[in-house]
Structure formats: structure tokens, C-alpha cells
Amino acid sequence: xxxRISFQQVTTEYYDVLKELGNIGxxxxxxxxxxxxxxxxxxxxxxxxxxxxxxxxxxxxxxxQIVVGIYLAVEGDITGSIMFxxxxxxxxxxxxxxxxxxxxxxxxxxxQISAMKEIGNIITGAYxxxxxxxxxxxxxPSVPDLSIDMLNAILSVPAIEFGIMGDQILLIQTxxxxxVDLNGYFILMPDLESYAKMLTALGL
Amino acid sequence: MSEIIKxxxxxxxxxxxxxxxxxxxxxxxxxxxxxDPIAKVGGLAHVMLPDSTQIENNTNRMKFADTGIEDLVKxxxxxxxxxxxxxxxxxxxxxxxxxxxxSDMVRVGERNVEASKKKLKELGIPLKAxxxxxxxxxxxxxxxxxxxxxxxxxxxxxxxx
Numbered sequence: 001x002x003x004r005i006s007f008q009q010v011t012t013e014y015y016d017v018l019k020e021l022g023n024i025g026x027x028x029x030x031x032x033x034x035x036x037x038x039x040x041x042x043x044x045x046x047x048x049x050x051x052x053x054x055x056x057x058x059x060x061x062x063x064x065q066i067v068v069g070i071y072l073a074v075e076g077d078i079t080g081s082i083m084f085x086x087x088x089x090x091x092x093x094x095x096x097x098x099x100x101x102x103x104x105x106x107x108x109x110x111x112q113i114s115a116m117k118e119i120g121n122i123i124t125g126a127y128x129x130x131x132x133x134x135x136x137x138x139x140x141p142s143v144p145d146l147s148i149d150m151l152n153a154i155l156s157v158p159a160i161e162f163g164i165m166g167d168q169i170l171l172i173q174t175x176x177x178x179x180v181d182l183n184g185y186f187i188l189m190p191d192l193e194s195y196a197k198m199l200t201a202l203g204l
Numbered sequence: 205m206s207e208i209i210k211x212x213x214x215x216x217x218x219x220x221x222x223x224x225x226x227x228x229x230x231x232x233x234x235x236x237x238x239x240d241p242i243a244k245v246g247g248l249a250h251v252m253l254p255d256s257t258q259i260e261n262n263t264n265r266m267k268f269a270d271t272g273i274e275d276l277v278k279x280x281x282x283x284x285x286x287x288x289x290x291x292x293x294x295x296x297x298x299x300x301x302x303x304x305x306x307s308d309m310v311r312v313g314e315r316n317v318e319a320s321k322k323k324l325k326e327l328g329i330p331l332k333a334x335x336x337x338x339x340x341x342x343x344x345x346x347x348x349x350x351x352x353x354x355x356x357x358x359x360x361x362x363x364x365x
Contacts, residue, residue: 053212053213053214053215053252054212054213054214054215056213057213057228057229063228063229063343064228064229064343066358069300069301071301107359145301145302146301147300147301147339148358149229149231149300149340149341149358150228150229150231150341150343150357150358151229152213152228152229152230152231152341153229153230153231153298153300153340153341153342154229154231154300154341155229155231156213156229156230156231156232156233156252156300156341157231157232157300157301159213159214159233159252160232160233160252160253160312163214163252163253163267164253164259167214167264167267
């Protein structure tokens with residue numbers, strides 16, 4: 001019955017549901033982050049936004065801004081992928097906090113990259129876990145992959161996945177507050193069938 | 205004073221000399237730059253997907269290599285370009301992550317490049333230069349006056365093709 005559902009329909013009709021899912025997911029991710037860093041991390045209420053492709057870069061702080069993108073494939077009852085995007089400086093701050101060592105140079109060392117992957121793994125894992133609990137669907141994330149590059153270049157990957165379905169991208173912006181503000185973005189990309197499954201699982 | 209016109213994702217536009225045209229942070233997408241070297245007019249398309257015929261939701265023609273390039277050529281002709289003199293340069297089509305999961309997403313950058321080349325060939329537009337593939341993003345600026353295609357990437361020296 002929900003097979004012919006369009007992406008536009010999903011996003012406009014179920015905006016509030018997606019927003020709530022985003023809220024809970026980001027909340028869990030924050031808790032996981034606090035446990036990992038063993039300190040208090042606050043989270044501002046996440047904003048869920050449906051943006052046109054050409055708006056995304058500007059909203060997220062500039063198309064050429066260097067960011068860390070962590071990308072995982074999702075399998076199980078729902079299929080698709082999830083991406084977590086973090087400003088380079090915020091990523092660097094997180095890694096240094098986790099490892100307890102500060103480095104001077106701007107980029108990431110090999111070791112910091114694997115620590116960053118682990119952070120991404122934990123954050124996205126916590127996010128997907130809560131999604132799985134709410135919907136009672138099996139969600140299995142793959143090993144994360146990481147890329148550090150210009151925001152738009154990183155975003156081209158989810159944008160292309162959304163591009164198959166429509167002309168907009170669904171973005172969940174989360175601001176973690178520690179000693180510094182860390183802006184993070186979740187981009188969840190289930191395929192259309194999975195959207196239908198998720199909504200059915202929620203009794204909608 | 206010359207201006208630089210900005211083209212977004214799944215977008216295209218044209219300009220006249222001495223203006224330039226740019227698109228920021230091409231990842232797996234491809235930037236297709238076409239100009240008429242005599243009339244010194246040209247344009248740039250930022251295409252995301254290879255083939256409009258394989259996707260149901262294909263109302264945005266600028267999103268695809270096949271229809272996007274067709275429309276770009278029309279637009280260049282409409283501002284004074286001569287179809288028989290057109291020449292092209294392309295950049296982008298990177299693979300940003302080592303794996304990309306879904307079968308239709310695999311090698312999407314590479315497929316965008318192939319589809320762009322195929323369309324150019326079909327339209328009889330020679331490809332003068334390319335900077336494609338690999339695993340990093342590119343910002344491009346195209347000047348129809350000289351045909352220079354400037355490519356900037358994070359942590360790499362700027363180059364012109």
C-alpha cells in the first residue's frame with residue numbers, strides 16, 4: 001500500500017515524526033559521546049530541515065569549508081546509509097579530548113583518523129540503535145568510512161542518493177555543547193521502501 | 205569589472221566574456237564546462253547523476269548528465285554561441301568514500317564522467333581536457349574568454365587545465 005509513496009510525500013506528511021526520530025537519535029548519540037569522553041555533554045534541540053540541494057552548503061557553513069564526513073551503509077530490515085558530518089575543528093577537538101593529547105598541526109594524524117572513525121561509529125551507532133528500538137526493526141550498520149574534504153564534495157554523496165528520489169535533502173542538525181560548541185549533522189538516507197517500513201512500524 | 209557567476213548542485217548557467225563561472229566543491233558530481241571560443245560565451249553544468257532515463261523522478265533536467273548537457277548547449281546557443289564551434293572541459297567525478305553501498309551508487313562518480321563524455325560525443329563537442337576521478341573534492345572556475353578551467357582542491361596546489 002505504501003509502495004508508491006514519494007519522497008516528497010514522506011517528508012511533508014511525516015515531518016514531525018522524522019523530527020522526533022531525529023531528536024531521540026541525537027539524544028542517544030549525545031549520551032554515547034558523554035560516556036566516551038567521560039564528561040558532561042549537552043545537546044541543543046536538534047533541527048530537522050528539508051533543504052534544496054543548492055541551500056545545503058550555505059546552511060552548513062559554506063560550501064568549501066573543510067569537514068569530516070563519516071559514512072556508513074545500513075542493512076537489515078531497512079537499507080540505506082547514514083552520514084555524520086562535523087566541522088574539521090570540532091572533529092579535531094573531539095579526538096584530542098578522547099586521546100588526551102593535543103597536536104599543533106591543522107590536519108589529522110593517522111591515529112587521530114582512526115579515533116575519529118571510532119567516534120563516528122559510536123555516535124551513528126547510538127543514533128541507529130534508538131531508531132531500531134523505536135521501530136522494532138533490525139538495523140545493521142557497516143564499518144564506517146571517513147573522508148576529510150570540502151563540505152559540498154562530502155555532501156555530494158548523500159545528495160546523489162537523495163537525488164534518485166527527489167530534489168531535496170533531509171538534514172538533522174545537532175549542536176553538542178561541551179567546553180566548545182560542536183556542530184554536527186546527521187543525514188539519514190533510507191531508501192523509499194525503508195521509509196515506508198519505518199512508518200508502518202511506527203503505526204502510521 | 206568582470207563577475208564570477210555561481211552554479212549550485214544540480215544547476216547550470218551561462219556567461220559572457222570577461223565573466224567567469226564557478227561551482228564549489230564538486231565531489232562525485234561532474235562539472236561540465238562548454239564554450240564557443242570565437243563568440244567567447246560559455247557555461248557550466250553541475251550534474252549529479254548519469255542518466256535521466258533510468259530514474260523515475262527526472263523532472264529536474266539539470267540534475268542529469270544527459271539532459272543537463274543538452275540544456276547547457278541550448279542556453280549557450282541562446283546567448284550567441286555557435287553549436288558547431290563548441291568545445292568542452294570536465295572535472296569532478298571523484299569517489300569520496302572507499303565504499304559506497306548500493307549497487308546503483310557504486311562508481312557513481314565514474315559513471316557521471318562516462319555519461320558526460322558520451323553526451324558530448326553524441327553532440328559532436330570535442331573534449332579538450334579533463335581532471336576527473338580519484339578521491340578528493342574540486343572547486344572549479346571556468347573562463348569562456350580563454351577557456352581556462354581552474355581547479356582548486358583542499359591541501360593541493362591550484363591547477364589550470
